[in-house]
Amino acid sequence: MSSRVALVTGGTGGIGTSICKRLADMGHRVATNYRSEEKARAWQQKMQAEGYDIVVVPGDVGSPEAAQALVKGVEEKLGPVEILVNNAGITRDTTFHRMTPEQWHEVINTNLNSVFNVTRPVIEGMRERKWGRVIQISSINGLKGQYGQANYAAAKAGMHGFTISLARENAKLGITVNTVSPGYVATDMVMAVPEEVRAKIVADIPTGRLGKPEEIAYAVGFLVADEAAWITGSNLDINGGHHMGW
Ligand code: NDP
Numbered sequence: 608m609s610s611r612v613a614l615v616t617g618g619t620g621g622i623g624t625s626i627c628k629r630l631a632d633m634g635h636r637v638a639t640n641y642r643s644e645e646k647a648r649a650w651q652q653k654m655q656a657e658g659y660d661i662v663v664v665p666g667d668v669g670s671p672e673a674a675q676a677l678v679k680g681v682e683e684k685l686g687p688v689e690i691l692v693n694n695a696g697i698t699r700d701t702t703f704h705r706m707t708p709e710q711w712h713e714v715i716n717t718n719l720n721s722v723f724n725v726t727r728p729v730i731e732g733m734r735e736r737k738w739g740r741v742i743q744i745s746s747i748n749g750l751k752g753q754y755g756q757a758n759y760a761a762a763k764a765g766m767h768g769f770t771i772s773l774a775r776e777n778a779k780l781g782i783t784v785n786t787v788s789p790g791y792v793a794t795d796m797v798m799a800v801p802e803e804v805r806a807k808i809v810a811d812i813p814t815g816r817l818g819k820p821e822e823i824a825y826a827v828g829f830l831v832a833d834e835a836a837w838i839t840g841s842n843l844d845i846n847g848g849h850h851m852g853w
Pocket of ligand 1: 746
């Protein structure tokens, strides 16, 4: 297995941390971004204590300039980015009739515009080297919609539209582009949902529990493997059976 350079955005979060570890366990050299230096240093030290050497570089993925600087920073430290996992994301939940322009734009910018901002500076290099893996971390709610999440569902559905177009444009160049759509995973994002709402969600999941971040990371590891070269333009649902489609 080749050792590749991987950039995981939002790597300090619940799912992102597991993705960083999984890719590092596979022998890849992994970097992530941060907005708060203090938080990033604490996270990096925790990773080091667990035996992981993850590079952290500043970068707000909602800004094209900052994303460009992020990619440049990773390339200076590790070399050209060969695996990109667009994982950074936020929620600003409220019903649409109450939603402010700020709540709409913040979610679209962080979850969807970020995908342009970070992928654009890496795609040309992947095309030249004729190898690449780009993975969008979307959401079950981009597929089925969710009360109070018109902004988030629009962004997450948009990510897969991006995936299937980029997959077509780059299929002949050894680059695969895929989406992973997690269901409800026990991270801070989901634990912030009121307990009674969470209990209702769990009652609706056929496996009877929330997902674990490692279960999402496993899928990312699967998709980045050399053997996954013929999987492109796909969406992988990982949701304990919460939403089944075909
Ligand atoms: P967390 O809130 O735990 O982590 C989110 C990460 O994204 C953090 O590292 C955060 O950094 C980073 N981030 C947020 N905004 C920006 C920004 N503008 N620039 C750079 N980094 C940013 O979320 P999860 O781990 O739960 O979610 C990860 C992804 O999975 C998201 O895209 C989410 O939508 C998706 N998802 C999650 C589900 C779940 O059940 N948890 C279900 C389905 C999808 P900082 O600390 O600086 O804020």
